[in-house]
Amino acid sequence: MISKDEVKHIAGLARIGLSEKDINKFSKDLSAVLDWVKELQEVDVSNVEPTAQIIGTENVIREDKAREFPDKNKIADLFPDKKDGFGKVKSIL
Amino acid sequence: MIRDLHNKLISKEITAVQLAEEYFARIQKKDKDIFAYLSLAKKSALDQAKKVDEKIGKGEEIGMLEGIPGAIKDNMCMAETRTTASSKILDNYIAPYDAAAVKNLKDAGAVILGKTNMDEFAMGSSTESSAYGPTKNPIDKERVPGGSSGGSAAAVAGDMAVWALGSDTGGSIRQPAAFCGVVGLKPTYGRVSRYGLISMASSLDQIGPIAKTVEDAAIVLSEISGHDVMDATSAKSSGKRYENYLTGEIKGLKIGLVREYIESLKAEAKELMEKAVEDFKKMGAEIKEVELAYAKYSLPVYYIIMPCEVSSNLARFDGIKYGMRADNYQDTGIDFETEDRSLLETYLDSRRYGFGTEVKKRIMLGTYALSSGYYDAYYLRAQKVRTLIKKDFEKAFDEVDLILAPTTPTPAFRIGEKTEDPLEMYLSDIFTVTANIAGIPAISIPCGTIKEGGKDLPFGLQLMAKWFDEENLLRAAHAYETYSR
Numbered sequence: 001m002i003s004k005d006e007v008k009h010i011a012g013l014a015r016i017g018l019s020e021k022d023i024n025k026f027s028k029d030l031s032a033v034l035d036w037v038k039e040l041q042e043v044d045v046s047n048v049e050p051t052a053q054i055i056g057t058e059n060v061i062r063e064d065k066a067r068e069f070p071d072k073n074k075i076a077d078l079f080p081d082k083k084d085g086f087g088k089v090k091s092i093l
Numbered sequence: 094m095i096r097d098l099h100n101k102l103i104s105k106e107i108t109a110v111q112l113a114e115e116y117f118a119r120i121q122k123k124d125k126d127i128f129a130y131l132s133l134a135k136k137s138a139l140d141q142a143k144k145v146d147e148k149i150g151k152g153e154e155i156g157m158l159e160g161i162p163g164a165i166k167d168n169m170c171m172a173e174t175r176t177t178a179s180s181k182i183l184d185n186y187i188a189p190y191d192a193a194a195v196k197n198l199k200d201a202g203a204v205i206l207g208k209t210n211m212d213e214f215a216m217g218s219s220t221e222s223s224a225y226g227p228t229k230n231p232i233d234k235e236r237v238p239g240g241s242s243g244g245s246a247a248a249v250a251g252d253m254a255v256w257a258l259g260s261d262t263g264g265s266i267r268q269p270a271a272f273c274g275v276v277g278l279k280p281t282y283g284r285v286s287r288y289g290l291i292s293m294a295s296s297l298d299q300i301g302p303i304a305k306t307v308e309d310a311a312i313v314l315s316e317i318s319g320h321d322v323m324d325a326t327s328a329k330s331s332g333k334r335y336e337n338y339l340t341g342e343i344k345g346l347k348i349g350l351v352r353e354y355i356e357s358l359k360a361e362a363k364e365l366m367e368k369a370v371e372d373f374k375k376m377g378a379e380i381k382e383v384e385l386a387y388a389k390y391s392l393p394v395y396y397i398i399m400p401c402e403v404s405s406n407l408a409r410f411d412g413i414k415y416g417m418r419a420d421n422y423q424d425t426g427i428d429f430e431t432e433d434r435s436l437l438e439t440y441l442d443s444r445r446y447g448f449g450t451e452v453k454k455r456i457m458l459g460t461y462a463l464s465s466g467y468y469d470a471y472y473l474r475a476q477k478v479r480t481l482i483k484k485d486f487e488k489a490f491d492e493v494d495l496i497l498a499p500t501t502p503t504p505a506f507r508i509g510e511k512t513e514d515p516l517e518m519y520l521s522d523i524f525t526v527t528a529n530i531a532g533i534p535a536i537s538i539p540c541g542t543i544k545e546g547g548k549d550l551p552f553g554l555q556l557m558a559k560w561f562d563e564e565n566l567l568r569a570a571h572a573y574e575t576y577s578r
Contacts, residue, residue: 002461006461007457010457010460010461010464011457013460013464014404014444014456014457014460015408015411015437015440015441015444016441016444016445016448016453016456016457017438017441017442017444017445018445018453022450022453025450026453026454026457029454029515030454030457030458030461032515032516033396033458033515033516034458034461036393036396036516037393037396037397037471037475039390039393040390040393040394040397040474040475040478041470041474043387043390043474043477043478043481045474045477045478045481048477048478048480048481049477049480050473050476050477050479050480051476051477051479051480051483052296052476053296053326054282054296054479054483054530054531054532055281055282055283055326055328055532055560055561057283057325057326057328060325060326062322069189069190070190071189074173074187074189074190075189075415077187077189078186078187078189078414078415078416079413079414079415080412080413080415080416080417080418080420080421081413081418081420081421087413087414089413089436090434090435090436090439091436092435092436
């Protein structure tokens with residue numbers, strides 16, 4: 001069972017603000033899924049390598065060269081807050 | 094269908110502009126009730142159609158997809174159009190570039206009508222988690238079209254697009270195709286570049302076509318597949334035109350059958366599957382039972398790997414770079430004029446009001462499973478079981494060319510039927526998710542109907558093939574489609 005405090009902790013790590021109602025709901029819902037996936041604990045995985053890349057592609061490299069994006073203004077237009085064409089972030093100090 | 098329309102275009106029986114206008118007229122008439130489309134791209138579609146007509150007018154040759162109208166799932170970027178992934182957090186996002194698959198279709202001269210509704214960030218199996226409201230199934234409007242590519246499947250089934258692109262992470266192309274009675278293809282992982290696809294679970298996501306016929310799906314696949322430097326996981330191009338492999342002949346093809354899958358179905362569905370097996374035998378295929386010992390763990394593996402990757406991929410939505418920032422948003426009830434909100438509060442608020450419940454839940458599940466002390470028990474273990482599932486398929490494909498299974502346990506369910514119990518919704522992906530875990534290509538094709546509530550609801554049959562063997566997959570699907578008609 002995922003307690004309400006654990007839900008708050010996870011939500012903090014995930015940077016998601018939650019209401020009291022959400023906390024109750026997620027405590028229940030997260031527990032249900034985690035209980036269900038417990039089934040995997042019965043599988044013997046000793047000496048089994050994990051799979052991250054299913055078609056076996058290994059390190060893909062290319063020249064480390066910057067490429068111009070065709071229209072940078074279209075990216076700048078998307079900044080929720082900007083100054084002099086730059087994206088603006090709130091001060092953290 | 095695409096071939097017929099292509100022939101009509103070159104014989105000047107119709108023009109590309111007339112064709113596009115006809116589809117826009119149908120959308121205007123029908124989509125109020127279905128809600129397959131989130132946005133339309135009327136101007137660019139008609140401009141493109143005009144170009145095709147000019148080419149035909151000058152006697153120039155045109156490609157198979159040139160001038161043929163279709164739709165794009167709203168989690169793929171299309172330059173200068175709104176791309177929301179059905180999430181409020183991207184409500185105001187105008188894509189600054191084309192996804193590779195969209196670019197390839199534009200280069201092929203296809204006419205793109207608009208962007209289709211989906212479950213928010215492709216997280217769902219019914220299109221009910223869209224922030225903009227659910228899509229209805231054109232066969233029965235009280236039922237879901239499936240998901241997450243529900244808008245794409247409904248657009249094709251409702252004759253509001255000739256073809257559509259979907260994306261499939263755990264069944265999101267095949268399940269809606271089955272529910273709407275159309276064809277849905279998930280190619281091999283890496284076959285189609287994911288550049289410009291809004292990432293859900295990167296090791297599972299794959300773009301593919303939804304269409305009325307297997308040939309149409311093959312034509313679209315030929316255009317969208319291939320290597321792309323912008324997606325390091327994309328595979329080398331086969332250079333093949335997949336529609337050229339549809340011979341109608343499958344004599345001697347070995348098809349594997351997982352007996353438990355069919356035994357688990359209800360009577361009517363079981364009957365349809367057994368009839369399909371008989372049909373394949375009559376066409377000359379050799380049917381052989383295969384065992385996939387670890388496949389039953391696919392769904393739990395999926396519900397660990399997917400949320401972990403989701404939690405990482407969706408970290409980019411922070412209210413800073415693009416998308417919704419809570420401070421600029423009226424509906425939060427927070428008075429931003431008087432309250433000075435910190436950077437952390439901007440993150441927390443933007444994600445709180447921007448994401449829907451299912452998305453938050455999956456981000457938190459992944460965050461939990463990846464958090465300190467849990468990584469080995471969850472993600473690492475799931476990746477190891479993934480290896481065992483892959484080996485299952487390697488072994489099976491030593492003996493058979495294809496594997497036959499149902500696409501879903503049941504036909505389309507009612508709107509609202511599974512929203513209360515999330516686990517029940519997850520179970521509708523039980524037969525599709527395995528192909529994503531193993532990375533193999535799989536297709537859903539209609540295999541009859543089941544009567545429920547006075548309506549004949551479509552049921553889908555699924556074929557799975559070896560990695561990169563889309564030729565045999567499409568050949569067998571096409572042969573069955575021709576035979577069963």
